[in-house]
Amino acid sequence: MNGFRAKYEATVERNRSLLCVGLDPDAALMPPGADVVEYLGRIIEATSDLVCCYKPNAAFFEPNGDAGWRDLKAVIERIPSHIPVLLDAKRGDVGNTSKAYARAVFDTLGADAVTANPYLGSDGLEPFFSYSDKHTFVLCRTSNEGARELQDLTVGEGRPLYEHVAMLAAGWNVREGRENVGLVVGATYPEEAARIREVAPDLLFLMPGVGAQAGDLEAAVQASVDAHGGAILVSASRSVLYAGNEEASRAEAMRLRDGINAARG
Amino acid sequence: MNGFRAKYEATVERNRSLLCVGLDPDAALMPPGADVVEYLGRIIEATSDLVCCYKPNAAFFEPNGDAGWRDLKAVIERIPSHIPVLLDAKRGDVGNTSKAYARAVFDTLGADAVTANPYLGSDGLEPFFSYSDKHTFVLCRTSNEGARELQDLTVGEGRPLYEHVAMLAAGWNVREGRENVGLVVGATYPEEAARIREVAPDLLFLMPGVGAQAGDLEAAVQASVDAHGGAILVSASRSVLYAGNEEASRAEAMRLRDGINAARG
Numbered sequence: 307m308n309g310f311r312a313k314y315e316a317t318v319e320r321n322r323s324l325l326c327v328g329l330d331p332d333a334a335l336m337p338p339g340a341d342v343v344e345y346l347g348r349i350i351e352a353t354s355d356l357v358c359c360y361k362p363n364a365a366f367f368e369p370n371g372d373a374g375w376r377d378l379k380a381v382i383e384r385i386p387s388h389i390p391v392l393l394d395a396k397r398g399d400v401g402n403t404s405k406a407y408a409r410a411v412f413d414t415l416g417a418d419a420v421t422a423n424p425y426l427g428s429d430g431l432e433p434f435f436s437y438s439d440k441h442t443f444v445l446c447r448t449s450n451e452g453a454r455e456l457q458d459l460t461v462g463e464g465r466p467l468y469e470h471v472a473m474l475a476a477g478w479n480v481r482e483g484r485e486n487v488g489l490v491v492g493a494t495y496p497e498e499a500a501r502i503r504e505v506a507p508d509l510l511f512l513m514p515g516v517g518a519q520a521g522d523l524e525a526a527v528q529a530s531v532d533a534h535g536g537a538i539l540v541s542a543s544r545s546v547l548y549a550g551n552e553e554a555s556r557a558e559a560m561r562l563r564d565g566i567n568a569a570r571g
Numbered sequence: 572m573n574g575f576r577a578k579y580e581a582t583v584e585r586n587r588s589l590l591c592v593g594l595d596p597d598a599a600l601m602p603p604g605a606d607v608v609e610y611l612g613r614i615i616e617a618t619s620d621l622v623c624c625y626k627p628n629a630a631f632f633e634p635n636g637d638a639g640w641r642d643l644k645a646v647i648e649r650i651p652s653h654i655p656v657l658l659d660a661k662r663g664d665v666g667n668t669s670k671a672y673a674r675a676v677f678d679t680l681g682a683d684a685v686t687a688n689p690y691l692g693s694d695g696l697e698p699f700f701s702y703s704d705k706h707t708f709v710l711c712r713t714s715n716e717g718a719r720e721l722q723d724l725t726v727g728e729g730r731p732l733y734e735h736v737a738m739l740a741a742g743w744n745v746r747e748g749r750e751n752v753g754l755v756v757g758a759t760y761p762e763e764a765a766r767i768r769e770v771a772p773d774l775l776f777l778m779p780g781v782g783a784q785a786g787d788l789e790a791a792v793q794a795s796v797d798a799h800g801g802a803i804l805v806s807a808s809r810s811v812l813y814a815g816n817e818e819a820s821r822a823e824a825m826r827l828r829d830g831i832n833a834a835r836g
């Protein structure tokens with residue numbers, strides 16, 4: 307079990323939670339004049355006993371340029387070291403370029419895991435996988451409406467592309483015994499999630515799309531858990547971050563955590 | 572004709588060049604102790620009358636964190652304002668997240684164009700396209716070996732996925748008359764490039780894979796040019812950047828420019 311997965315399993319156990327809180331400092335939703343690091347730092351303090359992971363999203367830091375990257379690193383440092391950090395960055399390029407991205411995410415920012423895009427194939431992902439203590443969540447079936455345009459195309463012998471990607475990822479996962487590949491599976495499509503779980507029974511699923519994105523939590527969880535009722539990270543961002551104040555953020559995180567646990571049965 | 576394309580056409584004309592120089596400050600290849608901005612600034616000075624575009628690659632700046640982003644912006648500012656800047660960043664996410672990435676690339680860094688990944692579908696790309704003065708190059712057939720794993724899969728009625736993406740992009744390009752969508756087409760696969768040009772006769776192609784990546788320049792150019800012998804940006808990075816000194820960089824850029832022009836006929 308690699309560093310990320312061990313940290314994840316320990317946190318799931320300690321906090322009885324499969325909730326991953328996304329840290330998306332959207333300027334349009336933050337209180338005017340709020341300091342990003344302080345604001346997110348308080349959300350982290352208010353929810354750190356309720357989550358299995360935090361997921362800062364690079365996109366929402368980058369509009370502030372170098373200052374945004376400084377904030378991103380500072381936010382990651384605010385996360386208690388026993389809780390895993392998944393950087394949502396959707397990176398992916400050819401080999402030597404992905405190697406630079408992997409260094410940035412894992413060495414420079416110190417994240418425990420990352421999201422990556424499979425369109426360039428496995429040689430573009432290998433530089434991420436080669437960090438055997440880190441976890442790489444490969445985009446499979448995303449939570450947005452337009453996901454169907456490519457991901458649902460029928461390929462080869464009649465499977466949708468997303469299912470083909472899940473099968474590839476299951477193969478990549480056992481390369482060199484690393485077992486550090488996960489999948490991004492939108493919580494908005496439970497039927498697709500169930501098909502993916504069939505072909506990738508052991509992989510961790512990062513599941514965005516609950517909360518503000520309004521997926522059906524119960525159906526999504528039941529379709530996605532592994533044989534032990536776990537191996538998922540259900541991600542919510544805006545509904546927790548912008549609940550109004552820390553108490554409301556904590557209440558929303560608790561509601562989601564308990565909802566996920568109720569659905570697991 | 573949008574801002575980027577007009578700037579590109581004017582630079583092609585002025586410099587009689589379809590060469591795009593990639594700006595990849597790879598720590599392993601730079602002279603020890605070299606300042607990134609000074610080093611790349613000198614390359615820019617030595618080649619600015621020989622190129623149609625510069626393409627800084629975000630990946631090679633990010634391992635330096637916030638300082639890397641500061642360098643990235645400073646390098647972009649070193650590029651003469653009449654030469655277009657294409658940020659190679661391979662970004663792509665769901666809609667409101669891509670909106671943040673687009674702001675970072677176009678507003679914060681001031682790039683004229685970007686590379687983006689199509690796996691999430693058009694609602695994830697629309698925030699980039701909506702900058703009508705900017706150009707977005709969608710990954711289609713990349714130059715790496717692993718490209719075939721997803722991009723060559725047969726989809727729907729029997730086309731490879733990359734060709735399907737090219738057809739989709741040709742449709743996205745004419746949305747609202749914006750004509751600001753291009754494609755990334757590796758110079759390493761001329762047969763595939765010819766098929767893509769058939770279904771996307773008017774789109775600009777960004778073509779990485781010559782120089783250090785050793786594609787066959789003549790075949791790649793002949794397969795890819797549009798009906799007027801243009802609409803391509805042939806990209807080389809390492810062979811120009813790490814030629815040894817500015818004179819050698821200039822000589823390599825000239826060799827590539829002239830080779831491309833000879834191939835155009």
